[in-house]
Amino acid sequence: MSAQAGAVARRNVTRFGRAPPVTKNLRKNPRTLLPQPHVKNLLVRDIAPCRIMDHYYNTLQDDLMYMTYVHQAAPPKQRQIRLTFDPNDPYARNRYNPPVGGSQVGRKPAPLVTPEDVIRLERIQIHTMVKEAIGSRNNLLPAIMAIRALTGETYQGGGRHSNDGIQIVKARKSVGGWLRPGVPVGVKVDLKGPAMYDFLGTLVDFVLPRIRDFPGFILPPASSSVNSPNAVSGVVSFGLPPAAMGFFPQIEVNQDSYPKMFGMHIHLVTNATGLGAQNRARALVSGFQIPFIKK
Amino acid sequence: MFSRNLLTSCRAPSKDVSCLRRALATEASLGSSTTASTAPPASSKRSTRPKITTAIILNRSPTLTRTPTPFERAYYAYQARIRRALHNPFPYEFYFKQGSLLETRFNIEEAEREQLAFGKDFTGEVVTNEKEEANKRAVAQLSQQEGEGEVIMSRTHEADIKKDTKSLDRKGARNLYLLLRVDQDGKQVWRFPQGGVEKGELLHQAAQRDLFAECGPHMDTWVVSRNPVGVSKSPAEATKDGQEDVTFFYKAHIMAGQVRPTQASVSDFAWLTKEEIESHVSKDYWESIKDMLSEH
Known part of the structure; x- marks a missing residue:
């Protein structure tokens, strides 16, 4: 009896893995004659467990919270630097409340560390510029195909409506004798979710260890400004030489198909903000085994 | 998320x-x-x-990596089927030379994946039995050269x-x-x-x-x-x-x-x-x- 019940349970489980038997054919679109799904907005979620995402949620997240936590018994007292806006004051009522003067970039302190607000990777942007594309935009095609092979992203591919796919970067400014606004000069792609972690895993396991004479990405000197927009942005950026592209397994398998290899900029965008954001972002990224060294 | x-x-x-x-x-x-x-x-x-x-x-x-629960496996399989059904066309002419071994392997694997997602009745390109056998042999040889089929370590340790x-x-x-x-x-x-x-x-x-x-x-x-x-x-x-x-x-x-x-x-x-x-x-x-x- 129990063996039979076990067999039934097993069959039920594997049944999900196969397509269900077709009992009624889908309605067809009269214009395209293609079958229409029953629902209008299909939402497609993760299709496989993700090793590096699991690593983040199992180990890194806790560690980073402990590392970046700053204990505060009570919220710090704000120093009164000017008169505050009092809406009950008859003078101030119905008047414009101007914001505090000056740019706040690089002056805002980091927000408090809470379990909900631990630093995490939001997206990875890969960007490559193709100089030859200025002369002939056909030269952009190999770069598009290479980035597509690397990431597997296409415009709204696989039913993911927020996926922009591989985008063409166009020139914004006019550079005398060289560039005009609107000329396509490069390609970029934004990765999010499991695709982002998978790309990071490929980079760390296959590419970085095989780059010749590569000890790690060089950190800025200790004397560099802590208030610069770069230092408070929470983005870690680095570049890969054209030779490194051949080390990606997706490219390596048929490297002859590409007329040339392209270098790329990789931006790891985190949710860190405020003072010291980039340092915290580097702490997170080094948890994914991306090496950094001091010059 | x-x-x-x-x-x-x-x-x-x-x-x-x-x-x-x-x-x-x-x-x-x-x-x-x-x-x-x-x-x-x-x-x-x-x-x-x-x-x-x-x-x-x-x-x-x-x-x-952890072992997914039966529910998770079913969930992933379901989502994978939807994604496959909605994927954009893949321009494989760029990536494979016409008639190359890599292309043959890709076609065989793709047919397997399609059948896994949409059922046994789903057949793509029709090839003769003779050609199919030859393709399979060539691909098996290629995978042998690449060292596939090695024994994977057990997830249960001694x-x-x-x-x-x-x-x-x-x-x-x-x-x-x-x-x-x-x-x-x-x-x-x-x-x-x-x-x-x-x-x-x-x-x-x-x-x-x-x-x-x-x-x-x-x-x-x-x-x-x-x-x-x-x-x-x-x-x-x-x-x-x-x-x-x-x-x-x-x-x-x-x-x-x-x-x-x-x-x-x-x-x-x-x-x-x-x-x-x-x-x-x-x-x-x-x-x-x-x-x-x-x-x-």
């Missing part, structure tokens, strides 16, 4: 409903409140100063079969924590490595020193932060010497090596998962540490 949360809540390796709780910094108090009424209040100024102890939660992170709790290779998909069995007031109890704080010493330094003092120098460890991840207090009335006992817990990772107890008082050690720890330690101790340990 939604699906991740959804799946996490369905995973539930533990028996109770606490699967949604994450291991976070906590404060818990040891000892029952009933003893408070019977014990006399501390009178001298000296005894009101608490005794400070540091303990290390030495963690071996998972080394294997230590799992032997139930060797001292091995760092056991339970590869779970977080393991180090427990020591020590002689405490003539009783054998399990607890984390711990020790006192010397004068002028910082807490995280004391934690590192105490770890080496009890577990030997034959391992490579890293204490995660200078902040403790949790604290447990046992009131002065509950302790033997009438002094309040405050223990600060630090999280550490083991990178290499193994524990070799140096002191005679440490009679045994074990690497255990969260559920196994519950059955080893006393109830009060469990209440103070359970929220600092990972469910995974």
